[in-house]
Amino acid sequence: MSTATLDKVEAESKASPYIKVTFRIRRFNPEVSAEATWQDFEVDIDPKERVLDGLHKIKWDMDGTLTFRRSCAHGICGSDAMRINGRNRLACKTLIKDINPAKPITIEPIKGLTVLKDLVVDMEPFFQAYRDVMPFLITKGNEPTRERLQSAEDRERFDDTTKCILCAACTSSCPVFWNDGQYFGPAAIVNAHRFIFDSRDEAGEQRLEILNDKDGVWRCRTTFNCTDACPRGIEVTKAIQEVKRALITRRF
Ligand code: SF4
Numbered sequence: 001m002s003t004a005t006l007d008k009v010e011a012e013s014k015a016s017p018y019i020k021v022t023f024r025i026r027r028f029n030p031e032v033s034a035e036a037t038w039q040d041f042e043v044d045i046d047p048k049e050r051v052l053d054g055l056h057k058i059k060w061d062m063d064g065t066l067t068f069r070r071s072c073a074h075g076i077c078g079s080d081a082m083r084i085n086g087r088n089r090l091a092c093k094t095l096i097k098d099i100n101p102a103k104p105i106t107i108e109p110i111k112g113l114t115v116l117k118d119l120v121v122d123m124e125p126f127f128q129a130y131r132d133v134m135p136f137l138i139t140k141g142n143e144p145t146r147e148r149l150q151s152a153e154d155r156e157r158f159d160d161t162t163k164c165i166l167c168a169a170c171t172s173s174c175p176v177f178w179n180d181g182q183y184f185g186p187a188a189i190v191n192a193h194r195f196i197f198d199s200r201d202e203a204g205e206q207r208l209e210i211l212n213d214k215d216g217v218w219r220c221r222t223t224f225n226c227t228d229a230c231p232r233g234i235e236v237t238k239a240i241q242e243v244k245r246a247l248i249t250r251r252f
C-alpha cells in the first residue's frame with residue numbers, strides 16, 4: 001500500500017463517526033405540571049447506533065429524570081415501544097441512520113394508554129385484555145402420560161402469532177383503541193389466535209365467545225396500522241380476520 005493510501009486510511013479511521021442529532025422528546029411529569037411539553041436534547045451519536053442508545057446518553061449524561069422503559073435492548077422483551085417520528089417502533093431496533101437524523105427525531109409515548117411519566121404509559125388495560133383471552137393451553141381430561149403430539153401442518157397454523165412479545169405497538173396504533181380503550185385490541189386477539197388455532201387446545205370456543213363481545217374482533221376496521229407497527233413482522237390484521245372467520249364458520 002502506498003504512503004498516500006496509508007495516510008488516507010489513517011485519516012478515515014481517525015474521523016469521528018459521530019454526528020449531532022436533535023432528540024425532541026415529549027416530557028410529562030404530573031408532579032410538576034398537568035401539561036406535557038416538548039424538550040430538545042442535542043446528542044452526539046453514531047448514525048449506526050439506535051434510538052435507545054441516544055435515550056441512554058440523555059438519561060445518563062444530560063438529564064437523569066428522563067423516564068422510559070427498556071430491559072433487554074435487543075428486541076425481545078417488548079418494553080420500549082414508543083412513537084418515533086410519529087410511528088410506533090421499538091427504540092432498541094430503530095437505527096438513527098434509518099430515520100433521517102438531519103431533522104429532529106420526535107419521541108412520544110405510545111397512544112391510547114394513560115401516560116404516567118415521560119415515555120412510560122400505564123400498561124394495565126393492555127395486559128387485562130391479554131389476560132381476558134386466557135393466553136394459556138387449556139385441555140380437558142386427565143394429565144397425559146406422554147407429550148401432546150402435533151403435526152408440522154397443525155403447528156404451522158399458529159406459528160406467526162407465537163412471535164408476539166407483547167410490546168403493544170399494534171394495539172396503541174389502532175384508531176379504534178384510541179377512541180375507546182374498551183376494545184380488546186390487536187395484541188389480545190393475536191394471543192387468542194395463538195391458542196384458538198392450536199390443535200392441542202380445547203378452549204377455542206370459549207375464547208371465540210369472549211371475542212364475539214361488543215368490544216371484541218368486530219370492532220376491527222381493517223386499517224392495517226397494527227400490521228405496519230408490529231416489530232416482529234406478525235401479520236396481525238390477517239390473524240384478526242382468521243378469528244372473525246372462525247367465529248362465522250365455527251371451524252378452527
Ligand atoms: S402483535 Fe406485534 S406489535 Fe402487537 S404486541 Fe405482539 S409483537 Fe407487539
Ligand code: FES
Binds near residue numbers: 070072078
Ligand atoms: S428493550 Fe427489550 S425489546 Fe427493546
